[in-house]
Amino acid sequence: MRYGYWLPVFGGWLRNVANEGMETSWNYVSRLARRSEEIGFDLTLIAELNLNDIKGPEAPSLDAWSTAAALAAVTKKLELMVAVRPTFHNPALLAKQAANIDHISGGRVALNVVSSWWAEEARKYGVHFDQHDDRYARTSEWLDVVDQAWKRDHVSYHGNYYRVDDLVLQPKPVSRPRPVIYAGGESEAAKNLISQKCDAYVMHGDPPEKIAPKIQDLSARRAKWGLPRMQFGVAGYAVVRETEKEAQDEVRRITDVKQNAAGYENYQQWLANTQLEQRVSLEDYSVSNRGLRSGLVGTAEQVAERIAEFEKAGVDLLLLQFSPQLEEMENFANLVINAGSKALAHAV
Numbered sequence: 161m162r163y164g165y166w167l168p169v170f171g172g173w174l175r176n177v178a179n180e181g182m183e184t185s186w187n188y189v190s191r192l193a194r195r196s197e198e199i200g201f202d203l204t205l206i207a208e209l210n211l212n213d214i215k216g217p218e219a220p221s222l223d224a225w226s227t228a229a230a231l232a233a234v235t236k237k238l239e240l241m242v243a244v245r246p247t248f249h250n251p252a253l254l255a256k257q258a259a260n261i262d263h264i265s266g267g268r269v270a271l272n273v274v275s276s277w278w279a280e281e282a283r284k285y286g287v288h289f290d291q292h293d294d295r296y297a298r299t300s301e302w303l304d305v306v307d308q309a310w311k312r313d314h315v316s317y318h319g320n321y322y323r324v325d326d327l328v329l330q331p332k333p334v335s336r337p338r339p340v341i342y343a344g345g346e347s348e349a350a351k352n353l354i355s356q357k358c359d360a361y362v363m364h365g366d367p368p369e370k371i372a373p374k375i376q377d378l379s380a381r382r383a384k385w386g387l388p389r390m391q392f393g394v395a396g397y398a399v400v401r402e403t404e405k406e407a408q409d410e411v412r413r414i415t416d417v418k419q420n421a422a423g424y425e426n427y428q429q430w431l432a433n434t435q436l437e438q439r440v441s442l443e444d445y446s447v448s449n450r451g452l453r454s455g456l457v458g459t460a461e462q463v464a465e466r467i468a469e470f471e472k473a474g475v476d477l478l479l480l481q482f483s484p485q486l487e488e489m490e491n492f493a494n495l496v497i498n499a500g501s502k503a504l505a506h507a508v
Contacts (some may be wrong), residue, residue, distance in 0.1 A: 164203030169222040170214040173481040181484040184220040197238040199493035208243035232265035243272040251305035259333040267334035273343040296349040355381035360391035365454035372473035393477035398450030415446040458494035
C-alpha cells in the first residue's frame with residue numbers, strides 16, 4: 161500500500177471545527193511535506209480551489225500550482241499530485257508548466273484532473289462554467305492536448321473546445337511515458353473518460369466491500385480499450401487512538417455540526433453540480449470526500465486490518481486526511497505505516 165495525504169491548503173478539513181491548529185501558509189505546508197517524506201508517506205495531493213470550500217469563501221486558501229513548484233524544490237522523494245481543472249487552465253500552457261515542475265522535482269509530478277463543480281467560484285474568477293457532461297467533453301479534449309504535447313513535437317489539434325497549431329514543447333517531462341494522470345468521478349461520463357485517458361482512478365471514501373466492485377468496473381472498462389491496469393486510490397479520514405472508545409469520541413467531536421457551518425452553502429452547491437452514486441450524510445458534510453466511510457477509525461490494530469481489506473479489494477493508494485495534520489500524521493506513521501517494519505526488525 162502507498163500512503164498519500166491531502167495537503168491542507170485550506171487550513172484544515174473539518175467543516176465543524178473553526179480552528180484546527182493548521183495554519184494556511186507556505187511555512188506550514190512546507191514543513192509538513194518535508195516531514196511527511198521522512199516518516200513514510202509517499203505522496204501528497206495538492207487540491208485546487210481559489211476559494212475555501214471547507215472554512216467558507218472568505219477564509220484563505222493556497223494556490224495549488226505555485227505551491228507545487230515550491231514544494232518540488234524543497235522535497236526529495238514525495239510524489240506531488242497537483243489538482244488541475246481544465247476550465248481554469250489552457251492545456252498547452254499547463255503542459256508546459258507541469259513539465260517544468262517535473263524537472264525541478266526530478267520526475268515527481270502527477271496530475272489530478274478535476275472537472276469543476278463550484279459555479280459561484282467560476283463566476284467570481286471570471287471563468288466559464290460548463291454543465292456536467294459538457295465539462296467531461298471539454299476534459300477529454302484537454303487531456304488529448306496535454307498528452308500529445310508531452311509526447312510529441314509539432315502538435316496540431318482542432319477540437320470543439322481547444323485548438324493548437326504546430327505546438328512545440330521542450331523540454332519534455334522527466335517522467336516516462338508521461339506524468340501519471342489521476343482522476344475521479346462517479347457518473348458514466350466520468351468513468352468512461354477516466355478508463356480511456358487516465359492512468360489512475362481515485363475514489364471517495366467507502367468501505368472495502370463497496371470499493372471492490374468499483375475497481376472491477378473500471379478495470380473492465382479499461383480492458384475494453386486494451387490498456388494496462390490502472391492504479392486505484394481511496395480517500396479516507398484517519399483517527400488512530402489507544403482505544404476504540406477514544407477514537408469514536410473524536411469522531412463525535414468533529415461531526416458536531418453545531419460548532420461551525422460556514423461552508424454549508426458551498427457544500428450544497430457541490431452536491432447540486434455533481435452526480436454521486438450515493439446519498440450524502442451529515443458525517444459526509446462534516447468530513448470531506450466521504451472520508452469517514454472508509455472506516456479508518458479505531459486502534460492501530462483495527463486500522464491496519466482495515467487497510468489490509470482495502471489491499472485485498474485492489475486499492476494501491478490511500479489518500480488520507482488528518483486533523484491536526486502534523487501531529488496526527490506522526491501518530492499514524494508511527495503506529496500504522498512503520499509498525500509492520502518495526503515488528504519484522506524485532507523478530508529478526
